Amino acid sequence: MFVSWHKLTLSTTSLPLPPGPYSLPIVGYLPFLGRDLHTKFTNMAHTYGPIFKFYLGSKLHVVINTPELAKVVVRDLDDTFANRDLTVAASVNPMEAKIWPFPRTMRRGVAYIAFLTEANVITRMVWDDTTYKGEQGIRVGAELQTVVSNVTKILEQPNLSDFFPTLAWFDLQGVERNMKKELKKSQGPNDATSLNIIQVKTLLSDFMLAGTHTTTTLIEWAMANIMRNHKETFRLNPVSPVLIPRVPSKDCVVDGYKIPKDCVVFLNVLSIHRNPRYWDNLLEFNPERFLANEGTNKWDYSRNNLKFVPFGSGRRLCPGIPLAEKMQMFILASLLHSFDWSLPEGEEHDLSESFGLTLKKSKPLIAVPYQRLPDKSLYM
Ligand code: HEM
Secondary structure, eight states, X not given: OHHHHHHHHSOSTTSOOOOOOOOBTTTBTHHHHOSOHHHHHHHHHHHHOSEEEEEETTEEEEEEOSHHHHHIIIIITTTTTOEEOOOHHHHHSTTGGXXXXXXXXXXXXXXXXXXXXXXXXXXXXXXXXXXXXXXXXXXXXXXXXXXXXXXXXXXXXXXXXXXOGGGGGGOTTOHHHHHHHHHXXXXXXXOTTSOOHHHHHHHTSHHHHHHHHHHHHHHHHHHHHHHTTOOOHHHHSOSOSBOOOEXXXXXXXXXXXXXXXXOEEEEBHHHHHTOTTTSTTTTSOOTHHHHTTTTTTTTOTTTTOTTOOTTOOGGGSOTTHHHHHHHHHHHHHHHHHHEEEEOOTTOOOOOOEEESXXXXXXXXXXXXXXXXXXXXXXXX
């Protein structure tokens, strides 16, 4: 106890930064990072170890890849790591740092059904009597999708102003300008069926942004996996393969390395979920691995098991877990109970991934439903 306290409070000035690749002057590691951060980070962990660093522009970034080190961040130093990284695009939004990713494009497939269902539930939580029903509902739902999808596109865009804060004033890529424009558009004319600014602000608040896309992505992966006889969706295809970055509020020490105040810290969930040290036959379909631990809380993601963290952990743990658990079960059960599903004629199963603010299927799942219940009236 004394040793770990001593380690944590040791002066950080003499300590090295974590290991990591060489960076180019000015741009840092930016040209080498690519789009698929989750795969890139996992490969880099093989080379540099469980904690490594790189620079994007002038900003230091640190990636944590094991449950043991994740524990230091989200348990021992949870308080220090409670802040999020506020990008320029996020700071334009009225909800500021609380903003959360949303889909690049809303696709009319399994994801569309899941989106509307989840959006309905969350909207009813916010405005009690609102439901996206009939033509009006479809119009408001589509309006909402457009707003959040455009906002997400802007949030996902790598922005030079974030890597070179001194250039932020020039807004070289127009990210700040576009975000302001997008938010202004949503303040347009208001009639009984269109969204006013207060409603849009509320809708863009954490719960709507964080709640719908996550569940939608999960359902789409689950359906794709189930149609191929897989069920371990949360472990194999975590919705957030790299947690939204944390920013330490003061210098601290992780694994003997100095982690300076205000650097950007990622927790690499995918490398934890697919690490042979923690999972036997890690790519194998084996839902029984979870059943074996039933009742022991060993797989309870809201508590101390940091080998399985689909909802994150610590004081930034997803607050939507109770709703997410109920909704994903409800949506999946409804889809599977009511219909048999198959791929359109001639289509092959495709589980390839596309990294963004969440880990989406790169190809939207379009599935054909076949009536399963004996009587059509049961579908009303
Ligand atoms: C399948 C469904 C969902 C998944 C996989 C998921 C996953 C996550 C993850 C990984 C985080 C980051 C946690 C961390 O950094 O430690 C998070 C944060 C968050 N989630 Fe969820 N989530 C889901 C559904 C929901 C729902 C339904 C809501 C609300 C209605 C919600 C609200 C939030 C909010 C507000 C945050 C930000 C918490 C903070 O920064 O303090 N999520 N979620």
